[in-house]
Amino acid sequence: MLSSPxxxxxxxxxxxxxxxxxxxxxxxxxxxxxxxxxxxAYGHGALEVSRKLESIGIDYLGVATxxxxxxxxxxxxxxxxxxxxxxxxxxxxxxxxxxxxTPVIYxxxxxxxxxxxxxxxxxxxxxxxxxxxxxxxxxxxxxEAQRVAAILAAAPGLQTEGIMTHFPSPEVRDEYGLSQVRxxxxxxxxxxxxxxxxxxxxxxxSGAIVTYPEAHFSLVRAGISLYGSxxxxxxxxxxxxxxxMKVVARIAFCREFPAGVPLSYGRTYETPRHTRIAxxxxxxSDGYPRSLSNRxxxxxxxxxCSIVGRVCMDWTLADVTGVDGVESGDEAIxxxxxxxxxxxxxxxxxxxxxxxxxxxxxxxxxxxxxxxI
Ligand SMILES: *Cc1c(COP(=O)(O)O)cnc(C)c1O
Numbered sequence: 001m002l003s004s005p006x007x008x009x010x011x012x013x014x015x016x017x018x019x020x021x022x023x024x025x026x027x028x029x030x031x032x033x034x035x036x037x038x039x040x041a042y043g044h045g046a047l048e049v050s051r052k053l054e055s056i057g058i059d060y061l062g063v064a065t066x067x068x069x070x071x072x073x074x075x076x077x078x079x080x081x082x083x084x085x086x087x088x089x090x091x092x093x094x095x096x097x098x099x100x101x102t103p104v105i106y107x108x109x110x111x112x113x114x115x116x117x118x119x120x121x122x123x124x125x126x127x128x129x130x131x132x133x134x135x136x137x138x139x140x141x142x143x144e145a146q147r148v149a150a151i152l153a154a155a156p157g158l159q160t161e162g163i164m165t166h167f168p169s170p171e172v173r174d175e176y177g178l179s180q181v182r183x184x185x186x187x188x189x190x191x192x193x194x195x196x197x198x199x200x201x202x203x204x205x206s207g208a209i210v211t212y213p214e215a216h217f218s219l220v221r222a223g224i225s226l227y228g229s230x231x232x233x234x235x236x237x238x239x240x241x242x243x244x245m246k247v248v249a250r251i252a253f254c255r256e257f258p259a260g261v262p263l264s265y266g267r268t269y270e271t272p273r274h275t276r277i278a279x280x281x282x283x284x285s286d287g288y289p290r291s292l293s294n295r296x297x298x299x300x301x302x303x304x305c306s307i308v309g310r311v312c313m314d315w316t317l318a319d320v321t322g323v324d325g326v327e328s329g330d331e332a333i334x335x336x337x338x339x340x341x342x343x344x345x346x347x348x349x350x351x352x353x354x355x356x357x358x359x360x361x362x363x364x365x366x367x368x369x370x371x372x373i
Contacts, residue, residue, distance in 0.1 A: 005280045007249040009368045010336070011044050013052045017241035019226050020056060023241060024207055030217045030289045032200065034082065036223030038068060039230065043287075043361045044227060044245055045132035045370045047075040053226075060200070062221055065102045065103060066092040073099040082128060082162070085138075086110055097121055102161065106130040106138040118157030127152075128162030128200065129186050133180040144188045149194035162200035162219070163191055170207030171232035177208075181215050188217075207231040210238050216310070229346045229357040236347075243345050246336025247364060249282045251300070253328045264309030264317055269294055276321045278305070280332045283314040285364035288334060289353040295347055296352055299338025300326055335360075 024033060033234045035058045042048035050061055050072050050278060056221060062082045063069045069081045087093055090113060096103050105111050105127045132139030140148050152160045160317075165184045167177055181203070188201055201217040206225035208215055228243040230236055254276055255262070261271045280299060284290040288311060296307040298318050305318040320326040337343045346357035353360065 005251055006008075006252075007247065009043075009336075009370050010246040011048065011362055011370050011372050012242070012244050012246065013048070013372055015228060015244045015292050016044075016049065016052055016226060017056055019056070019084050019241050019244070020053070020222075021230055022241060023209060023220075023225055024233070026059055026213070026239065027170050027216055027220065030218065030323060032219040034060035034202065034219055035226055036062040036084075036205075037072070037219050037220055038062060038064035038084065039221070039362050042227050043364045045372070046072060047077070048050055048370070048372050049226075050075070050077045050079070053216065060219065062223075065127045066095055066103075070095050070099050071103040073101075078122060080126070082298060082343060084171065088130060093117060097123075097125055102126045102128060104128050104130050104138070104164070105152075106132075106140065108112040109336050111148065114271045115151055115155040118155040118161065121157040124157055124159045126159045126161040126200075128202075129191075130162070131165045131184065133165040133183040133187070135168045137166070138267045139165060142183050142187050144192040146194055149191045149196050160191075160196045160198050163196075163198045164200075164202045165293040167203065167205065167215075169212060169214070170205050171230070171235060172207075173211040176181065176213060177215075181212065184215075205231075207235065210235050220301060224358055224361075227308070227346075229361070229363060231356070231358075233347050233351075243336055243343075245346075245361060245364070247282075247368065248336070249280045249334060251282045251326065251328055251332055251333045253279045254278050254326060264315075265312060266295075269309040269317075274321070275319060276323075277308070277366065278318045278320045278326055278330070278332065280318060281314060282316055282368070285313045285365060286367050287360075287365040289349070289355070289360070289363075290351040291355070292349070293317050296349065297331040297344065299342045299344060300330060302338060302340030303331075304342060335364075360368045 035053045039044045064085045078318040099111045130139040147220045200219040203215045204220040228241045251313040290311045303323045346360045350357045
């Protein structure tokens with residue numbers, strides 16, 4: 001029987017730090033770095049990742065929800081925290097004030113409520129105001145800048161610390177994105193002319209850090225690049241990064257079959273020859289995508305091995321025919337570096353699975369224990 005764990009996701013905090021450094025090298029020294037740690041730091045563990053980022057002097061951290069921010073504060077994180085999806089109920093305003101979170105204000109409902117309450121706040125509440133320059137999601141229209149700025153300027157308990165927007169296609173430099181930069185620059189000018197002086201002006205997520213250097217302004221928001229992936233593989237050469245997560249499983253047992261035997265659910269694979277199969281005790285309930293059935297690959301003993309048959313809830317089958325000496329207890333690397341120069345990155349898994357690296361990383365489930373190195 002196996003004495004080591006079934007499967008582990010190693011989180012290399014040294015690689016995280018290196019990625020941070022590589023990103024910072026792209027920035028003007030006066031530009032700050034916001035580390036996006038929403039969705040449990042893209043599956044890497046929000047508290048551990050935030051502690052590491054805080055220890056190396058990250059300027060800001062970004063979460064999606066108030067609950068995510070409160071959890072980090074309760075865990076001892078003192079770095080400013082931007083709540084990028086704002087508040088979803090007025091009950092969430094109390095924890096925003098109590099835990100010193102910075103909500104994003106992106107519509108009149110939020111603006112009106114925060115402005116009305118601002119006199120009662122125990123201390124000024126920092127907010128970042130968001131404009132929609134072309135994403136078609138959150139944000140005031142650029143034409144509303146003057147009106148919004150006037151309301152913010154008149155609310156004594158609100159400190160407009162930031163102004164922001166977002167690219168829908170940060171990985172491609174094109175006229176659409178450049179016109180967003182021009183629109184945003186005008187919005188910033190309008191807001192300043194109305195008497196506000198936001199310390200943080202920000203627009204760029206990971207892709208745009210590489211593709212739109214003129215859009216770094218005073219802060220950039222890096223998510224996926226911190227964790228070692230790019231939103232598009234076309235950017236890999238421009239900014240080399242290290243994969244922070246490595247998912248390793250232990251082969252439970254191996255079996256051999258003659259030609260012509262169907263394997264796993266749906267009998268979608270039939271052995272073409274005498275075949276040796278390694279059984280990996282990880283499946284789609286661990287977040288290993290079922291769409292990698294008959295498509296994915298794993299690294300075993302420094303060799304690439306194909307996934308054969310359907311990925312099950314708890315099991316995945318790999319063809320190890322011809323790989324010397326594979327046995328129960330051997331490592332199967334599902335994501336990360338596998339020795340002898342082999343490597344499976346989240347982008348590659350995503351391509352094979354028909355999705356994006358974000359989804360691959362976020363979905364590695366809690367059933368796989370995170371170990372920090
Ligand atoms: C998630 C998110 C980011 C981070 O995007 P990456 O592509 O992971 O760098 C930045 N800004 C906003 C508003 C986001 O929601």
